[in-house]
Amino acid sequence: MVLPGIVRVIEGDARRLPGIEPGSVELVVTSPPYPMIPQWDGLFRTLGATSFAAMHALLGEAWVAAHRVLCEGGILAVNIGDALRTGPDGFRLWPNHAEVLARAEAAGFRPLPYLLWQKPTNRPNAYLGSGFLPPNAYVTLDCEFILLFRKGAPRRLPPKDPRRLAARYSRAERDRWFSQLWQDVRAARQRAENGGRTGAFPPELPRRLVRMFSLEGETVLDPFAGTGTTLWAARELGRNAIGVERDPALAAELRKRAAGAAAR
Template sequence: MDLKNTTHKTIIGAAQNMHQIDSNSIDLVVTSPPYPMIEMWDDIMALQNPKIATALTNNEPHLAFELMHLELDKIWKEVARVLKDGGFACINIGDATRTINSNFALYPNHARIISAFQELDIPNLPNIIWRKQTNAPNKFMGSGMLPAGAYVTLEHEWVLIFRKGGKREFKKPEDKLRRQESSFFWEERNIWFSDLWDLKGTKQKIDNSKSRKRSAAYPFELPYRLINMYSLQNDVVLDPFLGTGTTALAAMTAQRNSIGYEIDPKFLEVINENIQTTSLADLNSNIDNRINSHREFIINRQKDPKKKDIKHFNAHLNLPVVTSQEKNIRLHYLNEIINEDDQFRATYVEYSPSEDGLPHVLKKSINQAALSKL
C-alpha cells in the first residue's frame, strides 16, 4: 500500500449505474446531490424522468417531489452496493421552499433521503446541521412584523450521516497503525463531532462553464472535515455528484484516493481546471492551519491553571498532544498533482517541523516553560 501517492478519477456518466466500481470497495461517500424542488435543478431532474416536468407544469408539486427522489433512490441503492461494511455515507442536502400555484410550502428533502436509506437497511446516525452564514439584510419571508403571515427563515442545511453495517474493524497491524496515523486532534474532535456547524458558503458562480452557471458547491471545509472524521489515509472516497471537484480536492489534501461521477460531460473541463489551478500552497494551508491551531490550543490550555498537565507527545509533529491516541498522527503536504490521462495522481512529503521552520519542543520538557517557546 503506497501512502505517498493517491489517485483521483472522474467518471462522466449518471451515478444511477456505477458499474465501473466493484461492490464493497468504497470506504466513504461524501456528496451533495441536486436538491429536489429547488428550481435550478428542475431541468437536470427532468432529463432523468420527463414525468417530473409534466408534474411541475400541471401544478402537482408533491408528485414532482416524489419523482425527483425516486431518481435519487437509484443512486442511494448504488451507494449501498459499493460501500464496504462499516463504511459511511455523508450527504449534504437542503430542504426546499417553493411557491407553486400560489401555495408556499417546504419540501423536506432530508427526511425523504433518510427514509430511502432506511429502506436499504442502512441506519441513520446522528446528523449535522450546517447553519449557513448569511449577510442578507432582509432574511424573513412573509409579512414583516404582522402576525400570522410570516415564515421562519430557512438558514440551514443538513449533513446526513449513514453507516452500512456495524463498526469498521481494524484487525491487521498495518490497518491499526494507519488508523492511528490518521487520527485527529482532541480539540478537533470536539468541534467536528458537534451536531451544529457554522461554516460560510462558497462562491456559486461558474465563469468557465459551457453548461450551468451556478455550481451549488459546498465549501472545502465541509468535505475535508468529513473525510478526516470518517476515513483513513489512503482510503477511497466516492462522490456521485462531483460538480466542480471540491470533494476530490479535499480528498487529495487529506491523503485519500477519490472517485467522482459527473452527469454533465461539459463539466469535465471545469473539474480538471479547478484541480489544476488550485495552488498547492492553498491546499497545504489546511495542514498548516490544523497544526497552528493545535499549537495555539496547547499554549492556551497550559496557561489555564485549572487544566491538567499535558503528558503525551507526538514525535512526528514535535508537539504535545492531549491523549495517547494522538501520539502517532502523521500529516503530509501535497508535493505534486500530476494529470495522467483519465485521472490525477497526487504525491506527498511528510510534514517536518524543522523543514517548516517551527521551533522544537523537547520531549522531556513538556511544561509551561517549554510551551512558552512554541
C-alpha cells in the same frame, strides 16, 4: 508527510456507478441536485422527473448504488437542503432531508445522528412572509443537513492500526466537528458553468467529513462530483478519490484537473 491520493473521474450516472467494484469504497461524501430548487428543475425534467416524489425516486436509485459500492461499515454523508416553493396550494416547505433519510434507509443504510450546517448569512434580518406581524411570517431556512448513514455494523480495525492512530483528530477538532450544529463553515462562492451554477460546497465540508470517517489510503467517492470539491479534499488528505459526474463538460474539466495534479 501525507502522500496525495489518486483521483479517478468517471463520466456516468450516480444511479449506476459504472466501473466501481462492490464493497470497494470506504466513504461517500456527496451533495446531489436538490429537488424543488429551480436551479435543478431542468436536470430533473431531462431525467423524466417533475414531481417531488419522482425526483426523490431518482435520487433513491443513487443511494442504492452507493450502498452497493461501500464496504461493510462504510459511511454515506449527504449534504442536502430543504426547499421552499409556492405551488397551486400556496407556499410550503419541501423537506428534502426527510425524503433522503427515508430513501437511504430503504436502500439498506442505518441512519446515524446528522449534522446541521448553518450557513452564515450576510442578511441576518432576512425574513419571509409578513415581517413584524403575526401570524404569517416564516422561519428563515439557513441550515442545510449533512445526513450520515452507515452500511451495516461499524468497521472493525486491528487494535493500534497505525493508519488509525495517524488519522487522530485533536480534542478541539473532535469537540467542534462532532457537535451537531456547524456554524463556522462559510458557503462556497458559486461558479457559473455550463450556463448554470454547480452548487459547489465549501472545501471545509468534505475536508472534515473525510477526516472524521476515513483513513489515509482509503477510497472516497462523490457520485455527484460537480466541480470535484470532495475529490480535491480527499486527495490532499492522502485518500484516493473517485468522482462520478453525468455532465460531459464538467467531467472533462475534472479529468483535466486530475491529470494535472497527477503530473505534478
